[in-house]
Amino acid sequence: MDALDAKYPFFAAAREAVADAAVSLPELVAADAPAVERGRERVERALLDGTVESESGAFPEESAHDVQAELLSYPVARILVSLLDSEPAIEKYAAAEAATAIDRIREDLAADDELRSVSTPTVGLDDVLAEFDLDDAVRPESPRGGPAAGAGDVGTGAPGVEAPGRAPAHYWIDVGPYLRLTSPSWGESWRLVNRALADGAVRVSRDELLDAIEAAVEDRVREGLPFELAAGEGIAAELEAGVADLKRLLSERSYAGPVDVVAPELFPPCMTNLIEKAERDADLAPPESFALMAFLVGIGMSPDEVVAFCADTSLDAEGIRYQTEYLADDRGTQYPPPTCETLANYGICHNEEDHMQVAADPLAYYEKRVADAEEITDWRDREGGEDGGSDRGDREGNGVKRDAGEIADADGTE
Ligand code: SF4
Structure with a gap:
């Protein structure tokens, strides 16, 4: 488990890290480990504030113990939100995880572009695209204006690979992933008829590409929720107090x-x-x-x-x-x-x-x-x-x- 897993707990590597650590979530919950309180905070902040960032604002950087608690708080949060038994809560939770993740990705990319160092490990755009199987579907714009066709065409390296300090302003994304990850409900300009199209790809700005990646994160987080958990038994019973707490908070807000x-x-x-x-x-x-x-x-x-x-x-x-x-x-x-x-x-x-x-x-x-x-x-x-x-x-x-x-x-x- 490292800080990158904790920063992006929905990445495949983070899921593997949790599996490899062979941590028993029921035991963690029974022991009221720090991950449980952080998981509860994660859901509370998601539903009330639209973010899962800790209220303290501090992201665990050094202590392996804190990094582990941060990473494990994600599966705990997924169980808690499942136990809330509310479809809108799940939607809002997934949207908040995605919004927080895209803020972190933007920060990582900015650090990369400016060649400045940040305290936690960072991801590059190519890592993020590969994570969502978009590495072949997204290409930086070539100097001639269309999708880059091959290495050397973009002048900064192979398609999908960015050179530090020279991030392209536009990309081309294949129509299939574009339609899957974006929505006309985001505004007229997202409709395919209002987009430049070439060779089966759609032109998007760098910011728009990040909006599409945010949607991919949201889908990833949403996947598999809610878990089917028998109420009053096992981990659901252990988390009863936390769930009741969240329900009370929500009802106070709606009072x-x-x-x-x-x-x-x-x-x-x-x-x-x-x-x-x-x-x-x-x-x-x-x-x-x-x-x-x-x-x-x-x-x-x-x-x-x-x-x-x-x-x-x-x-x-x-x-x-x-x-x-x-x-x-x-x-x-x-x-x-x-x-x-x-x-x-x-x-x-x-x-x-x-x-x-x-x-x-x-x-x-x-x-x-x-x-x-x-x-x-x-x-x-x-x-x-x-x-x-x-x-x-x-x-x-x-x-x-x-x-x-x-x-x-x-x-x-x-
Ligand atoms: S209501 Fe809040 S968010 Fe809106 S402008 Fe005022 S201070 Fe800002």
């Missing part, structure tokens, strides 16, 4: 319920910026569209309402439906938008006027603004607003305007 009023003028700046970006017809990166969808669902909008709200943006209806349907579950805002801290790490939050002081996440910030507002006309009741007026009628009678205090009372957000 207040959605604020259920749509007042775009009160949205936090991060969400307004994302909406304005999409209205300029610019594509939103996956973390951006996830944050926006989680926010809109979190304030109580139905998938139909979100589709109508985003009608004049680069976001397409099919993608919106896919994302919102898995974010919205019967228990309300169980899967809230990532915290302000996480959004700041993604460059989505600029913490205007230091308002991060006011709330820890965009939903909480919006709820405060709604509670402070004197009178609000819900977007769904405005002329030209969403056509779901009949739904609104079911909830609120025919009142066009709602008193903000009444909203806060009804939702228990005061």
Whole structure:
């Protein structure tokens, strides 16, 4: 087991390292080893913050003991998330593992490009592509503009192999893997009809290639989940307290319920910026569209309402439906938008006027603004607003305007 296994625990080598170590997970759990608490933190951070990075921010570098705990926390987390018995929890967990992994991969590649040393072992792009059987399917762009055909064609080495300091800006990926790993729901520009195609390959920027790799990581993590574990027996019984803890945390987060009023003028700046970006017809990166969808669902909008709200943006209806349907579950805002801290790490939050002081996440910030507002006309009741007026009628009678205090009372957000 080494630090690279702990950094990328879903890589085949890491799985082999766990198998070779012949560690018994039931014994580990019974002994309440550090990997168990870290596994619980992994799931908690995934579901509440969209990342599996440790809250301490420290990645184990030297101590073999810590590296082992970090690596083993991954199989423990997979068992815990299986025991939560919730499909959206599994989706969100896999997305958070992938988001964390791609951040680490970006950091590794940057270190490689700049020839700087970092404290943990790093991977190169060729390692990552080989890990997902993409080494033959992805080629750097040749100086002539098409997919590189062979060694020497790219001027920096063989196809798929990067020379330090000269990372190509574009790559060509075979159509099959492109269609498997990307989704038109990411924006119009991802549709095949809007892409340059040559020799059965699709042109992507380096950033877009990393988005596709993130999807490959997510698929890898998602594979095999949930495990079938008999409740109340063996390892499931040992982990009962941890699972109960996670369920309690999730239900606390969903206790207040959605604020259920749509007042775009009160949205936090991060969400307004994302909406304005999409209205300029610019594509939103996956973390951006996830944050926006989680926010809109979190304030109580139905998938139909979100589709109508985003009608004049680069976001397409099919993608919106896919994302919102898995974010919205019967228990309300169980899967809230990532915290302000996480959004700041993604460059989505600029913490205007230091308002991060006011709330820890965009939903909480919006709820405060709604509670402070004197009178609000819900977007769904405005002329030209969403056509779901009949739904609104079911909830609120025919009142066009709602008193903000009444909203806060009804939702228990005061
Ligand atoms: S501080 Fe929070 S609510 Fe404000 S812009 Fe940043 S992420 Fe959004």
